[in-house]
Amino acid sequence: MTFGEKIKALLQEAELYRGQGLLNEALEKFKSIEKFIQKAPKLKNRDKILSKIAVKKKAISAEIKNFRKPKKAPRVSDKARELMKGMFEAGDPKTKGSAALGGAISLKGFGQYDKAIKEFTTLLAFDPFRLDAAGHILDCLMDDSGPDAAISRFKEWLSDTAFTSGELDKIRSRLQALLDKAGVKKDVSGLQAGPLPEPDSEVDEDDILDINSIRFKLAKGAQKGEEIELDVNYQSGCVLNVIVSKKEKGVIEGIKTGDMMNDIVFYSPVAIFSGTGYVSDMTGIKSGPKKGDYSLSVKIIRILTG
Amino acid sequence: MAVINLKNREIECKIVYYGPGRCGKTTNLEYIHKAFKRQVTGEMISIDTDGDRTLFFDFLPLGLGKIKGCDVKVQLYTVPGQVQYRSTRKLVLKGADAIIFVADSLKVRREKNMISLKDLHGNLKETGISILKIPLVLQFNKRDLASKGFPLMSTDQMNKELNRQLKAPTFEASALSGDGVGATLTKCMKLTLQHLQKEFKWAQ
Numbered sequence A: 001m002t003f004g005e006k007i008k009a010l011l012q013e014a015e016l017y018r019g020q021g022l023l024n025e026a027l028e029k030f031k032s033i034e035k036f037i038q039k040a041p042k043l044k045n046r047d048k049i050l051s052k053i054a055v056k057k058k059a060i061s062a063e064i065k066n067f068r069k070p071k072k073a074p075r076v077s078d079k080a081r082e083l084m085k086g087m088f089e090a091g092d093p094k095t096k097g098s099a100a101l102g103g104a105i106s107l108k109g110f111g112q113y114d115k116a117i118k119e120f121t122t123l124l125a126f127d128p129f130r131l132d133a134a135g136h137i138l139d140c141l142m143d144d145s146g147p148d149a150a151i152s153r154f155k156e157w158l159s160d161t162a163f164t165s166g167e168l169d170k171i172r173s174r175l176q177a178l179l180d181k182a183g184v185k186k187d188v189s190g191l192q193a194g195p196l197p198e199p200d201s202e203v204d205e206d207d208i209l210d211i212n213s214i215r216f217k218l219a220k221g222a223q224k225g226e227e228i229e230l231d232v233n234y235q236s237g238c239v240l241n242v243i244v245s246k247k248e249k250g251v252i253e254g255i256k257t258g259d260m261m262n263d264i265v266f267y268s269p270v271a272i273f274s275g276t277g278y279v280s281d282m283t284g285i286k287s288g289p290k291k292g293d294y295s296l297s298v299k300i301i302r303i304l305t306g
Numbered sequence B: 001m002a003v004i005n006l007k008n009r010e011i012e013c014k015i016v017y018y019g020p021g022r023c024g025k026t027t028n029l030e031y032i033h034k035a036f037k038r039q040v041t042g043e044m045i046s047i048d049t050d051g052d053r054t055l056f057f058d059f060l061p062l063g064l065g066k067i068k069g070c071d072v073k074v075q076l077y078t079v080p081g082q083v084q085y086r087s088t089r090k091l092v093l094k095g096a097d098a099i100i101f102v103a104d105s106l107k108v109r110r111e112k113n114m115i116s117l118k119d120l121h122g123n124l125k126e127t128g129i130s131i132l133k134i135p136l137v138l139q140f141n142k143r144d145l146a147s148k149g150f151p152l153m154s155t156d157q158m159n160k161e162l163n164r165q166l167k168a169p170t171f172e173a174s175a176l177s178g179d180g181v182g183a184t185l186t187k188c189m190k191l192t193l194q195h196l197q198k199e200f201k202w203a204q
C-alpha cells in the first residue's frame, strides 16, 4: 500500500465512523490522520488534505457539542404514548405498588411532565406515595413552568384539605429544597393559605351552652376514623378553644385550619348535643409551658336538634 | 414476565435487544419489520427524535402463530444504547423474558461492548435476575464491514472477551443487510419457549 493509499483508507475509516454516528471515534481518527500527515511533508496535496480534515473536525466537534446539549422532551406520537401508558401508568397503585411511582418518575425523567403530573396526582390518593408524589409534582412544575407554578400549587394545597398540617410541613421543606437547588431566592416558610371563606354560622351565640368537651372522628391522618375526645380550654361564644398535646401526633396530623367537622358531639354540664363545626385555627404553640402543643379553635356553625 | 394464559392457550413474551450505542439494535428491528411481514402484527414504534439515536425504545409486536398448541405472541423492544439513558434501559428491561445482546464488531467499540454487557448484568441483578439464568443470545453485528477492509474484531476475540462466562449462543450478523438477524431471533425465541416450558409447562 502506498502512503497515499494508506491515507485514503484511513479517511474512509473516519468517514465510516461518522456515518454510523460514532462521532467521538470519527473525531479521534481524523486527529490521528492529521498527525500522520504532518509527519510526511512530501505528500502530494498535503495542504489540501489537511485543510479538508480541519473542516471535518470542526463539523464533527459541533455535532458532538450539539448532541450533548440537554434535550427538550422528545415529541412522542399518540401510538407511542399509548404504549408508554401501558408501561408506565400508575394504574392501581395497590396492585402495582411502588412500581406505579417508578413509572411516573420515569415519565418525568423523560420530560413528559403533563403526563407525569397526572400520574402523580392519581398517586396523591394513596397513603404510602402521597408525600413523594407531591414532591415530584412540585419538581415537575419547577422544571416545566418555573418556581412560581410550584409555589402556587403549594398554596393551593395549603388551602384545600387534602393534606394534613404535618404533611404540609414536609412538602414545604421539599419545596424549599427545590427552590434552593434551583438558586431561586424565595423563602416559603411563612407561606400561608389565603384567608378561607368562613362558612356562615347558623347558630345564635347567646343560645350556646357552656361546653366542657367535644368528641369527633378524625377524617385524616394516621388515626383516621378514630374517635377523639378533647377538653375545651376556653370558650368565647360559639368558638371553642382546645389544646392538643404534642404527644397526640395522629390528632395533630389529622386536623387542619379550614376543615369541616361534620359530626361533633358537644358535652355541656346539662346536655349532650351534636352539630357541625369548622376549624377556624390550628396552630402550633411557639412558647410558654405549652410549647409544642397545638391550639385548635372550632367554630360551631350548626346545632342538630331533636 | 411472559403473560401465559393456559385456558386460552396464549403466550405473550418480551424480548429486549440490548447493546452499546450505535451497535445496530434498531437496525435489527427494522429488518425484522421489513422481512417478516407475515409475523408482524402491528406497527413498529420508534421514539427517536435525535437523528436516529434511540432516546427511549423501539417496539415491534410479532405473532408467531401456533406453537405446540399455543398461540405465541412476542414483543420486541430495543433499549437506548447511549450511556446516559440507564434508567430508561432499566425500565424497558423490566419484565423481559429474554435478551439479545448486540455487540458491535468494530474494533473501536471493543470497550463499549464490555461496558454495556456489564450494565446489562447490573440492571438485571437489580431486578433479581441472574444474567446466567435468563435466555440470552449474543449477536456479533456489522460483520459486512470486514470485506470492505475496516478494522473489526475476530469472532474468536469477541467470544473470549464477552462470552467466556456466559457461554451463550452467538451469531454473526449484518443487520443492515439482514444476514443473521432471523437466526438470532429464532434461537432466542426457542430458548425463551424452552425456559417458559420449564417454568410453566405450557406445551401440550
Ligand SMILES: Nc1nc2c(ncn2[C@@H]2O[C@H](COP(=O)(O)OP(=O)(O)OP(=O)(O)O)[C@@H](O)[C@H]2O)c(=O)[nH]1
Pocket (backbone or CB within 6 Å): A019, A020, A021, B019, B020, B021, B022, B023, B024, B025, B026, B027, B028, B052, B053, B054, B055, B078, B079, B080, B081, B082, B141, B142, B143, B144, B145, B173, B174, B175, B176, B177
Ligand atoms: N455496515 C453496517 N452498519 C450497520 C449495521 N447495523 C447497523 N449499522 C449502522 O450503525 C448505525 C447505528 O445503528 P442503529 O440500529 O441505529 O443502532 P442502535 O443500536 O439502535 O443505536 P442506539 O439507538 O443509539 O442505541 C446506523 O448508521 C446503521 O446503519 C451492520 O450490520 N452493518
Ligand SMILES: [Mg+2]
Pocket (backbone or CB within 6 Å): B025, B026, B027, B052, B053, B054, B078, B079, B080, B081
Ligand atoms: Mg436504536
